[in-house]
Amino acid sequence: MKISIGNDHAGPDYKKAIVKYLEDKGIEVINHGTDTFDSVDYPDFVHPVANDVENGVADFGIIICGSGNGVAMSVNKHQKIRAALCWIKEIAALARQHNDANIISIPARYTSIQQAIEMVDTFLNTDFEGGRHQNRVNKIPC
Incomplete structure (x- = not known):
């Protein structure tokens, strides 16, 4: 398995622990994130993650910013990307089971590093259920 990860200035510690x-x-792990707390523009660090997943270079992606929203909005503009903002491992499981999410978005300012690791573990070890969920995923433009 290969994972692509990207983060802004809110997530260097999270990224290091997850990596x-x-x-x-x-x-x-393919690392596209910053290693400093100096302010950066998060799209510069997460579009490469989306490209990796979209082009089959990576199996899944992990993106991290303060709220998780900005990075998720950025990558969800890409074709074939379904990024899910997760704040507990149960949401990470549902994102995979019901939405076939291929990128997890983590809000560094609202979760602990341990929670983030648990969410990543759950996300990567949960399969898409297909079935009735496949019809819904098929209606997401890509």
């Missing part, structure tokens, strides 16, 4: 967690599990 370590993933690499410890033997998962390859």
Whole structure:
């Protein structure tokens, strides 16, 4: 499995912890995020994640900003991207099960690093249920 990750200045600590967690599990990570707390424009760091997922370079994406909203709005403009803003692991599970989300958006200012890792783990280990949900996903333009 290969994961692409991007973050703005609200998420360097989150990204570092998530990358370590993933690499410890033997998962390859493509890092597009900033490593500093200096203010940056989040689209510059998350559009490459969407490109990786959209083009099959990565299986899934992880994006992080303060609220999780700006990064999610940015990547959801891409074809074939279904980014879900998650704040608890149960939402991460539903995003995969019901929406076939392929990018998880994490709000660094509203979750702990431990919660973020749990959400990522849940997101990556939950399958899309298909069935009645497939009809709905098919109605999302791409």
